[in-house]
Amino acid sequence: MQLTTPSVNMTVGFRTIICGLIVLLGLSACGGSDSSSSDYTYAYVQFYNASPNGANVEMREVDGDSFGSAQFGDTTSMYSLESGELELEFIRTDSDDQEVLIDTITVDLREGYKTLIVMSGDFAAPSFSNYQYERKTLEDHFRLFALSVTADNASYDFYMSESGDPFEAANYLGSANAGDLGEFVFWDADDDSDYFDEGEYTIYLTEPGRDEVIFESQTIDFIYETEYVLTLRDVSGAIQEGLVVDTILNSSTVTALTDVEADSQYRIYNSSNIDADLQVSFGGNTDEEDVSFTLSAGELSSFTAIRYGDYRVTVTDPTGSATSLNNKLITLNQGESKAILIYNNDDKLGAATFVESGLPQAYDKTVNFINLVNDFDDVDFYLVRNDETIDTAEYDLQNLEFGESASEVLPSDYYEVIAVYEDDNGEQVLLDRTALFGFVEEENYIVTVEPADTATGYEIRVLY
Structure with missing residues (x-):
């Protein structure tokens, strides 16, 4: 008798019968070891x-x-x-x-x-x-x-x-x-x-x-x-x-x-209003050499790329009129950009920091706001377009304490930035206001309110 190879249909049928017997006997199912199933009905x-x-x-x-x-x-x-x-x-x-x-x-x-x-x-x-x-x-x-x-x-x-x-x-x-x-x-x-x-x-x-x-x-x-x-x-x-x-x-x-090996970056702003240039030392990570430079009042440094790690910042007033900021810890994680803002608080230098946005700035602008005025418990920022007032402004940030930062995502447009605080009678008092400013470039913007030699004693600065 000549032996013949079973057809595909015969093979499948035979396998189906065997699988049925195995299921009846309570043994593992045929067709692979994956026991997952789907209970999703939407x-x-x-x-x-x-x-x-x-x-x-x-x-x-x-x-x-x-x-x-x-x-x-x-x-x-x-x-x-x-x-x-x-x-x-x-x-x-x-x-x-x-x-x-x-x-x-x-x-x-x-x-x-x-x-x-x-x-x-x-x-x-x-x-x-x-x-x-x-x-x-x-x-x-x-x-x-x-x-x-x-x-x-x-x-x-x-x-x-x-x-x-x-x-x-x-x-x-x-x-x-x-x-x-x-x-x-x-x-x-x-x-x-x-x-x-x-x-x-x-x-x-x-x-x-x-x-x-x-x-x-x-x-x-x-x-x-x-x-x-x-x-x-x-x-x-x-x-x-x-x-x-x-x-x-x-x-x-x-x-x-x-990436665990991705670089980070930082930039530093001097809001101290001290006449002499401040001396800045940035370092302390064993993998990087210390960097020293100076910053004049109102100066924002460029972004500096650096290896991730834990660093220390020391800022000194060469005139001795303000106490130095010594060994402020700055942690830079992989792929992170951080802003460091130097301020003068009762003749003592300090620093506030925040992480800058990783979102694209082409259409929507992620703007960071920070209060560098220590005279009031909190400050409010309003972003007022040319057809708005403070009362009708769509975008605002409320109750920023000294050294506190917050961010707001704004559509690319022109805004008047207004900073106010409330006095003991609940009345709003103007700290400063800008002319209409165009948040229209592909930049990471920072808005500060800080002490200044102005009529109100304060000034809003838009940095980028």
Whole structure:
């Protein structure tokens, strides 16, 4: 008798019968070791803004509800909807509070699937892409996806190691490519699942086919039993160079991972109003030489790039009229830009610091305001456009104490900046006001109110 090879249909049928018997006997299921399933009965949608020179963008249904807005490097919340076609429009608001339509797209939502809509590229003509993946019910595991959204559409080789292991022990997972959301496979799958084990890991990126690390993340604790989407994007804002890896989950919170070797930067402003130039010493990190320079009253230094670390600042008045500021601790984290503002408080030099924005400043301006007046408990700032008064101003910051800073995101426009305080009778008293000033350049602006030789004794300064 001649033996014949079973047909594909016969093989599948035989395998189905065996699987059925195994299930009846209570044994493990056939078809692989992954025991995850999907209990998700809605369709899901989320928007991610990856345009590095853009504005805050709102996503909403055409002639329908809003689904929130996102700035660069941020997402909306994830929304649960019915499956089917959904027509969406994307809107920004200009300086006249008028809505500007960016684009309209139609997405086909599927039950049990998440649709991630990504806006990337030059904001003058951005591109919209949508990516779908099925949501899974996971236990003690997570899934990992990656996408490159850099301006030059670059691809990167993606490596991952367990926490504490160096690059030499990392596992190559594949490439993170522009326009292609890829899912990575765990290198050490167990009997329960083919997906990644929850725990702490380190990410490494290299150029394609190269073994020189150009990005190493901090240790990441993957604690959620869900799908993680990692997007590789450009740095924007005060620091202009480098990569950031955004971690997107199912909420509006995005964790931005910076390179552990990324430089930081600082700039220093002298608001002391002392006639002599102040002597500044910046250093104390064993990896960097100390730097010394002088700053005259009202002078803002340029940004200085420096290795991340913990530094100390000493500021001295050569005339001896003000007590020196000695060894003020300044911590500069990777990829961070910090402003240091020197002030004279009752003939004692001090310093206030804040981190400058990493958002693009092309359309919306993230302006930092700081009160350097110690004569009052708090100061209020108002941003008044030419058709507004203090009472009708849309943008204001209230109750800034001495040395306290706060930020406000302003549409690119012209504003009169007014600083006031309330006296004991609850009446507003003017400290200073500017002429209409154009917050229209791609700059990181700082607005101070400080003592000065003026009619009121105080002055508003706009720094950039």
